[in-house]
Amino acid sequence: MKIDYLQLEVAQGGCRPDKVVDVLRLFGEKVIPHFKQGTGAGVLAA
Amino acid sequence: MQVSDRFNKGIKMKFGICYNVDYQAEVHGSPADYYESILDQCVLLEELGFDSAWFSEHHSGPYSFGNPALMIATAATRTRRLKLGTGVSLLPLHHPIVLSEEYAMLDQLTGGRLEYGVGRGYLLHEYPWLNIPLDESAPRYREALDFIIQAWTTKGKMSFEGEFFKVDGYKPFPNVVQQPMPRIFASAVSAESFAYAASKNLDIGVAIFVPGMNELLPGYIAEYESALADHGFARSDRQVMGITQMYCAEDPEEALAEGCRYAENYFKFFGTTMIESGGPNPVAEYMMQVKASGLNDLNQTLFGTPEELSTRSSGCAGI
Numbered sequence: 001m002k003i004d005y006l007q008l009e010v011a012q013g014g015c016r017p018d019k020v021v022d023v024l025r026l027f028g029e030k031v032i033p034h035f036k037q038g039t040g041a042g043v044l045a046a
Numbered sequence: 047m048q049v050s051d052r053f054n055k056g057i058k059m060k061f062g063i064c065y066n067v068d069y070q071a072e073v074h075g076s077p078a079d080y081y082e083s084i085l086d087q088c089v090l091l092e093e094l095g096f097d098s099a100w101f102s103e104h105h106s107g108p109y110s111f112g113n114p115a116l117m118i119a120t121a122a123t124r125t126r127r128l129k130l131g132t133g134v135s136l137l138p139l140h141h142p143i144v145l146s147e148e149y150a151m152l153d154q155l156t157g158g159r160l161e162y163g164v165g166r167g168y169l170l171h172e173y174p175w176l177n178i179p180l181d182e183s184a185p186r187y188r189e190a191l192d193f194i195i196q197a198w199t200t201k202g203k204m205s206f207e208g209e210f211f212k213v214d215g216y217k218p219f220p221n222v223v224q225q226p227m228p229r230i231f232a233s234a235v236s237a238e239s240f241a242y243a244a245s246k247n248l249d250i251g252v253a254i255f256v257p258g259m260n261e262l263l264p265g266y267i268a269e270y271e272s273a274l275a276d277h278g279f280a281r282s283d284r285q286v287m288g289i290t291q292m293y294c295a296e297d298p299e300e301a302l303a304e305g306c307r308y309a310e311n312y313f314k315f316f317g318t319t320m321i322e323s324g325g326p327n328p329v330a331e332y333m334m335q336v337k338a339s340g341l342n343d344l345n346q347t348l349f350g351t352p353e354e355l356s357t358r359s360s361g362c363a364g365i
Contacts, residue, residue: 002267002286003059003254003267003286003287003288003362004058004059004060004285004286004287005060005061005062005097005285005287005288006059006061006062006287006288006290006292006348006359006362007062007063007064007098007100007133007251007287007288007289007290008061008062008063008064008289008290008291008292008348009063009064009066009289009290009291009292009312010063010291010292010293010308011063011065011067011084011087012066012067012068012291012309012311012312012315013068013307013308013309013310013311013312013313013315014068014070014073014308014311015308016073017073017074017083017084019304020087021087022295023292023293023294023295024063024087024090024091024094024096025090026294026295026296026352027061027094027292027294027352027355028090028091028093028094028095028096029094030294030352030356031061031294031352031355031356031359032061032094032095032096033095034356035058035059035359036058036095
């Protein structure tokens with residue numbers, strides 16, 4: 001199976017906007033860089 | 047080592063955030079506060095390296111957006127790189143002249159950043175409210191899609207002779223920036239809808255949290271890929287987009303508990319709204335009682351630590 005793109009839903013179900021921001025920030029800083037070298041916000045050191 | 051370096055070997059995955067929110071005044075404040083917080087998040091998404099933000103369409107009170115194009119237009123003024131999409135635009139509910147013009151304008155206004163998700167929706171009451179016969183949903187969807195593709199790829203005047211829409215000498219304006227046209231992500235939940243998208247050389251948007259999709263999806267994707275090849279289209283040009291709930295936290299117990307809490311709240315809302323809209327049905331009843339932790343075990347939702355979600359996103363990419 002090959003999914004190329006993930007469209008993620010965080011903000012539903014009564015999640016407060018400040019919580020949504022925390023989740024987006026963590027995902028953006030620590031997950032995305034593994035899939036986009038050089039384009040994310042802070043590539044993790046292996 | 048925070049995450050195995052095998053994830054830094056060129057694995058590609060795009061990430062977008064979808065806003066299909068069940069607005070709650072006690073959580074989101076005024077409608078103006080609510081829209082502003084989402085637009086602020088779009089700026090953050092761009093800074094963090096996300097690829098896109100998506101805005102849904104529904105006509106069901108405070109759920110979702112009555113017009114996702116307005117969110118795209120506003121988000122476009124605050125961002126420069128982020129792709130902006132519909133998740134989804136409900137084609138059968140509108141005349142395709144209006145849709146093709148509106149979204150071509152957005153491709154211009156965003157500088158070629160439009161990604162157009164299309165579908166038929168699942169809230170059945172939207173059809174009679176907008177005076178569209180429900181039994182015309184599928185043929186209107188397909189005809190509107192044909193019309194929009196023709197309008198976006200026509201230079202000069204066009205004619206269209208369909209069951210629902212007829213024009214002669216219509217001149218589409220403006221042209222789309224992206225050539226030959228913006229990506230169109232067709233909602234797909236069945237083998238038939240995957241095959242149809244392949245026949246039109248369209249990208250796919252599939253909700254992976256719906257019942258049984260973990261077992262069905264590999265077969266659907268295989269059929270989609272086979273159908274693309276049969277029609278002479280290249281899989282490498284196309285994108286399959288999985289749609290699901292995500293919650294990320296450093297503490298694994300918090301990630302699972304909070305992810306399940308918000309997802310189950312949403313699933314109950316989703317199921318209740320479906321039943322209110324069209325009466326009882328198996329999917330709605332499933333959504334109202336499903337345990338999100340079970341979906342997470344099956345990789346149909348993504349709740350976990352950054353390390354866990356890096357691994358599991360790689361799994362979605364077939365790695």
